[in-house]
Each structure stands twice: as structure tokens, then as C-alpha cells.
Amino acid sequence: MIRSIRKRHKVIWIALAFLLPSLFVAALALRHEEPRNDGVPAVASEGAR
Amino acid sequence: MSETYRAVGWNRQKIIYDGIMMGAAALYLMVFIGLGALFRPNATAETLLIRGFGTLAFVMLHVVLIIGPLCRISPKFLPLLYNRRHLGVATFIFGSAHGVFALFQFHALGNVNPLVSLLISNTRYTSIPDFPFQVLGALALLILFVMAATSHDFWLKNLTAPVWKTIHTFVYVAYALLVGHVLLGVLQAETNILLAVALGTGIFLVVALHITAAFKEARQDEESESSVGFADICAMQDIPENRARIGTVSGERVAVFRTGGEVYAVSNVCQHQNGPLGEGKIVDGCITCPWHGFQYDPKTGASPPPFKEKIPTFDVKIEEGRVLVKTIPNPPGSRAGMTGPDREMTRAANGPNSRDQADP
Numbered sequence: 001m002i003r004s005i006r007k008r009h010k011v012i013w014i015a016l017a018f019l020l021p022s023l024f025v026a027a028l029a030l031r032h033e034e035p036r037n038d039g040v041p042a043v044a045s046e047g048a049r
Numbered sequence: 050m051s052e053t054y055r056a057v058g059w060n061r062q063k064i065i066y067d068g069i070m071m072g073a074a075a076l077y078l079m080v081f082i083g084l085g086a087l088f089r090p091n092a093t094a095e096t097l098l099i100r101g102f103g104t105l106a107f108v109m110l111h112v113v114l115i116i117g118p119l120c121r122i123s124p125k126f127l128p129l130l131y132n133r134r135h136l137g138v139a140t141f142i143f144g145s146a147h148g149v150f151a152l153f154q155f156h157a158l159g160n161v162n163p164l165v166s167l168l169i170s171n172t173r174y175t176s177i178p179d180f181p182f183q184v185l186g187a188l189a190l191l192i193l194f195v196m197a198a199t200s201h202d203f204w205l206k207n208l209t210a211p212v213w214k215t216i217h218t219f220v221y222v223a224y225a226l227l228v229g230h231v232l233l234g235v236l237q238a239e240t241n242i243l244l245a246v247a248l249g250t251g252i253f254l255v256v257a258l259h260i261t262a263a264f265k266e267a268r269q270d271e272e273s274e275s276s277v278g279f280a281d282i283c284a285m286q287d288i289p290e291n292r293a294r295i296g297t298v299s300g301e302r303v304a305v306f307r308t309g310g311e312v313y314a315v316s317n318v319c320q321h322q323n324g325p326l327g328e329g330k331i332v333d334g335c336i337t338c339p340w341h342g343f344q345y346d347p348k349t350g351a352s353p354p355p356f357k358e359k360i361p362t363f364d365v366k367i368e369e370g371r372v373l374v375k376t377i378p379n380p381p382g383s384r385a386g387m388t389g390p391d392r393e394m395t396r397a398a399n400g401p402n403s404r405d406q407a408d409p
Contacts, residue, residue, distance in 0.1 A: 002211070002301065002318055002323055003270060003300055003301055003302075005211070005214055005215075005218075005323070006263070006266050006267070006270065008218065009218070009259070009263055010263035010264075010266075010267060012218070012221050013221070013256065013259040013260050013263055014260065014263075016221065016224075016225060016256060016259075017256045017260055019225065020225065020228055020252050020256060021252065021256075023228065023229060023232060024228070024232060024248070024249060024252060026177060027177055027229075027232035027233055027236065027237070028232070028236065028245055030177040030178060031177070031178050031236070031237045031240075032178050
């Protein structure tokens, strides 16, 4: 690899080292229970995500 | 190397590599769908396929991403790098299967174009739990498509290595988008702790390996001591026969090879994919790139006929057992000089060589 590419690679991964864990924590901390309608058969609601 | 587009130049290594890859992928899908049908009897076949292809592509992307830094940390992993592009293209294909099945399953049954439906059916971009995560996956798939479409050596040659590598750097963006796609998608609905642990482990592994490799590389970029136009790279006895030591001269790396009692300095950057020539060795008289086997004459920096790649050479002088390399390179493909009171340069004829000059 040439030096400029190595530098860019380093900057990108330092940024991702902050971004990805922050996203991970935020996404898990802020998730909420999806409302369930027990009257609907499970097969219809499976795979909504 | 010819710029004519041609199909994959299959060889035994590539067949083995792809055979293992496709076998492992098929096994993963069978196990995933089998266990899914066992433990989620209400799940439809479409759902199992969507999730099977999606998780397979995501796992494969992790493998693709960790191969590079692993090879920077230890050359033992170089065999994994050899055919990584096929792994990347397969990742795109499996990711596409996930996307297409999901598009049909969730967006194709209305009176709106499925792609339009994907973009307009949920616009809650300010909500984390309700974020339209599908858009992140679609953007990542678009990046992977561009990468897969330009993965062949034809494009590498015509776009030039720096442009090609810049395009392919976007795989990091695709990875971040896919982490978001998974976190804001399936992990909002699936609360099984094992899924979060698996994703967290994957992120940690990829980030930690890239950061480790980046800092290791940065240490190697420290300039070699230089004076009067020559940089002191190492002691001659420090260079193993038919191997190299790497130094940094004028901001770029130089590979100093020793073969047949002579010392030659060339750019460390292979013209194919910018592989580290100094981590390769002399095979049949030619410097051989450890990544894909591209070869160069150590005396001139030119590939043996019929190949046409050329790398810059550097004049070398030996003083008191130390190897000094001129800080200004010679034009690519031009014969370098070797001077110094310690030794006279001798020449040895080398024959042409073969290499993997192929393809994705």
C-alpha cells in the first residue's frame, strides 16, 4: 500500500472505532418492545423485520 | 499485462479457495434454515431465506474485512488474501439474494414500485427504534455492487491502482451502513442477547484488527536516517538471501533485496494491487509479490516479458557493511546503480517467470 492510502485507512478506522460502538450502544439502549397483537397468528407477524 | 477483458484465469488454488468458500456457504445456509425451521416452526420459508442469506453475507463481509489486517499482522494469513475478490463478489451475490427476497416479501405486493416503496414506506429517519433500516442495506448493496462490478483486473488496470483502491475503500462505508442496518433492523425486534453479543464481537474484531494493523504500518513508515542523498536502511547482513528489508525513503517505502550476494532496491509497491513487494521473495531470479505473484527483475524493476509492469529502482551503495539507498528513485523499469568501497556490483542473468496475472 502507498502511504496516502495507509493514512486514509488509519483515519477511517479511528473514526469507525468511535462511531460503530456508539451506534451499537445507542441502538440497543433505545430499542423498545414492539406492541404485540395476540389475536394475530404468529405466522403473519413473523419476519416483519 | 493485456488489458483485454478475459474470464477468470482459474488455477488449482483458486478452485480450492472457491470450493471451500461455496461449500462453507452452502453448509451455513443448510444449518441456518434447518435450525430455523426447527426452533421457529411458524417462520415462513421466505423469512428463513431472507435471514439466511442476510446473515451469510454479513458474516462473509466480516471475513473479507479481517483478511487484510490479518495479513498485515502476520504473513501466515496470506493464502486467504490470494482470492479475496471472489469472496467479496460472493458476499455481494448473497447480499443481493437477501435484498431481492426482502423486496418481494415486503414491498412487491402493493401498487407502488417495490424500490419506490422501499424508499417511501417509512420516513422516520429521526427515530432510532423506527429508523428505515432497509435504506441503509440498499445503500450498502449499491456500494458492494460497484465493487463487485469493478473487481476484475481489467478495471484495476484501466482505472489505475490508486483510483481502484479508492473505490474499494468504500467497503468500510458499506460495513458501517450494514452494522446500522442490522442494529436498527433485526436487533430492534429480536431481543436475544446472543445476537447482540455476536454483532458486538464482530464489530470489535474488525475494528481492533484494522486499528492494530494501521498503527503497525505507521511505525514502519518512520523515515530511515538519511544524509547526502542516501538513506541508511540496514546492515547488509540483516537481509536474508532472496529476501528483503523494508525502509522508508522520501516518504515512501523501499524494498531492499539481497540475492546472489548482490543488493537491489526497488519501490515496495507492486503495480498490480499495491502489494508489499518487500514481504515477498526472489523466485526464479525475480522479486515476487506475496499477494498475487506479480514479478519484477530486481536489477531493472521491469516485469519479465511478456508482462509490461515497471516499478522504480533506487541506486544502492554499501559502506562499512551498511546498505545506503539513494533518496531519489530512478524512472520505473530503469537499471539501478550500485556503488561503494565495499563491493563491486555483478550481474546475473535471470530467466522469464510465470505468475498469476489474472483477474478477480
